[in-house]
Amino acid sequence: MIYDIVIIGNSAAAISAVNTIRKYNSSLSIALIDRENTKAYSRVLTPYYISGKTDVNGLFMVDEHYYNKNKVTTYFGSEATFIDRNKHGVHLSNGKILQYKMLLIANGAEAIKIGFKSDNISNLRHLNDAIKLRKYFLRSKIVAGFGAGLVTIPMMSHFDDNVKKYLIISSNRILSRLLDNESSEIIENSLVKRGLHIYKKENIESIENNNDKIIINLSSGVNLLSDCLIVGKGVKPNTELARDSGINIDSGVLIDEYCRTNDPDIYAAGDVAEGFEFATNRKIIQGNWLTAVEQAEIAAKNMLGQKVAYEGSIKCNITKIFGVGVAVIGIIDDDIYESEKNYNPLTDTYRKYYIDDAGKLKGVVMINNTDEAGIYYGLIKLNMLYRNIIKHKNGLNYSKVLKYLDYK
Ligand SMILES: Cc1cc2nc3c(=O)[nH]c(=O)nc-3n(C[C@H](O)[C@H](O)[C@H](O)COP(=O)(O)OP(=O)(O)OC[C@H]3O[C@@H](n4cnc5c(N)ncnc54)[C@H](O)[C@@H]3O)c2cc1C
Numbered sequence: 001m002i003y004d005i006v007i008i009g010n011s012a013a014a015i016s017a018v019n020t021i022r023k024y025n026s027s028l029s030i031a032l033i034d035r036e037n038t039k040a041y042s043r044v045l046t047p048y049y050i051s052g053k054t055d056v057n058g059l060f061m062v063d064e065h066y067y068n069k070n071k072v073t074t075y076f077g078s079e080a081t082f083i084d085r086n087k088h089g090v091h092l093s094n095g096k097i098l099q100y101k102m103l104l105i106a107n108g109a110e111a112i113k114i115g116f117k118s119d120n121i122s123n124l125r126h127l128n129d130a131i132k133l134r135k136y137f138l139r140s141k142i143v144a145g146f147g148a149g150l151v152t153i154p155m156m157s158h159f160d161d162n163v164k165k166y167l168i169i170s171s172n173r174i175l176s177r178l179l180d181n182e183s184s185e186i187i188e189n190s191l192v193k194r195g196l197h198i199y200k201k202e203n204i205e206s207i208e209n210n211n212d213k214i215i216i217n218l219s220s221g222v223n224l225l226s227d228c229l230i231v232g233k234g235v236k237p238n239t240e241l242a243r244d245s246g247i248n249i250d251s252g253v254l255i256d257e258y259c260r261t262n263d264p265d266i267y268a269a270g271d272v273a274e275g276f277e278f279a280t281n282r283k284i285i286q287g288n289w290l291t292a293v294e295q296a297e298i299a300a301k302n303m304l305g306q307k308v309a310y311e312g313s314i315k316c317n318i319t320k321i322f323g324v325g326v327a328v329i330g331i332i333d334d335d336i337y338e339s340e341k342n343y344n345p346l347t348d349t350y351r352k353y354y355i356d357d358a359g360k361l362k363g364v365v366m367i368n369n370t371d372e373a374g375i376y377y378g379l380i381k382l383n384m385l386y387r388n389i390i391k392h393k394n395g396l397n398y399s400k401v402l403k404y405l406d407y408k
Contacts, residue, residue, distance in 0.1 A: 009106030010034035013270030015361035037077035051158035152232030270293035278312030330363030
């Protein structure tokens with residue numbers, strides 16, 4: 001059989017594509033391939049499972065009837081190994097070849113691994129990683145994190161205060177790829193107050209097993225004894241499939257504003273895709289859930305023949321770290337934009353707004369009061385003038401601001 005649409009992946013982008021296709025069309029045949037043998041789950045929620053705030057069922061985005069109900073043929077536990085563009089076929093690790101009319105590559109990204117081997121070391125990307133880390137969560141008295149990003153730090157903040165925590169980072173400040181200097185300093189101060197020991201400008205030279213623990217030897221000569229090491233050294237998009245079939249890639253699979261690759265029958269979305277960023281118009285892998293959902297929706301609409309262009313992705317990270325709410329929306333770049341900030345030391349509440357030459361709001365950093373982050377996401381996408389937003393900064397409300405809707 002030839003499937004109308006084959007999707008590689010079963011996560012944020014893939015499920016968004018299925019939902020969009022079925023919203024408009026109930027008859028096209030859809031096949032979905034994923035090397036993980038499970039219904040779709042949220043990676044974002046895995047720290048909550050590890051820390052026991054939800055059971056494993058709380059991670060799933062869909063129930064067991066979802067695929068049948070949506071007439072999706074699933075190939076779970078099978079890896080797509082090759083895309084034969086001439087024959088419109090996807091080769092699977094079990095020897096099957098699925099024929100497609102159109103293909104969506106939504107195979108995401110993989111956590112970067114460090115070379116050291118030990119049962120006590122884990123990345124956090126997949127459900128299996130979460131199941132492994134859950135065991136460590138229950139028994140650890142000392143934990144270490146390697147990497148100063150949005151996986152390690154939020155994950156470590158789920159451990160109890162009486163668990164000793166080490167954070168090893170190669171840069172000189174935490175969340176350096178996400179935040180400006182001031183905001184990362186504010187967060188760092190509050191993490192240190194909560195007992196986090198941070199080792200900056202460090203690398204791991206070696207790791208030794210020590211009974212059921214590990215000793216982590218740092219480049220400075222410091223040795224840390226720990227029950228486990230959580231590695232968050234970034235992710236690498238799964239571009240090999242596209243590359244081996246001659247699809248254009250740069251850091252990710254290159255897509256145009258219709259989320260289509262250089263092959264007119266092949267689209268890509270999510271963490272594997274490098275597409276336009278709203279505001280800068282440069283191509284970027286945004287690496288967040290919302291972008292995966294939005295790009296896949298656009299890809300699906302175009303596969304259905306609706307000619308819909310994506311207005312571009314924007315950065316959107318909203319999280320809680322050791323009880324501190326942090327939201328980073330849009331472009332945070334002191335070299336490009338003017339900024340305006342306010343900080344209340346009593347409440348540790350910090351806001352920094354990035355504004356372009358035309359007075360439009362381009363980005364915002366929020367610390368300790370992130371309730372309005374979703375509203376700011378919408379306002380930045382709407383190209384709103386900062387002066388019209390700021391009038392309402394104490395009690396921002398979409399409807400109050402939208403009356404100033406002004407694209408000039
Ligand atoms: C711990 C954690 C916390 C996060 N927190 C946030 C957050 O707070 N906010 C946010 O916006 N984002 C967050 N993210 C990032 C977010 O999860 C990703 O942006 C999102 O999952 C991307 O979705 P995707 O569908 O593009 O790809 P993925 O979720 O990576 O899924 C790709 C799927 O493709 C499958 N696959 C890969 N290669 C193949 C192949 N060759 N054959 C078959 N199947 C294959 C994989 O098994 C996987 O199921 C977090 C991620 C992690 C790990």
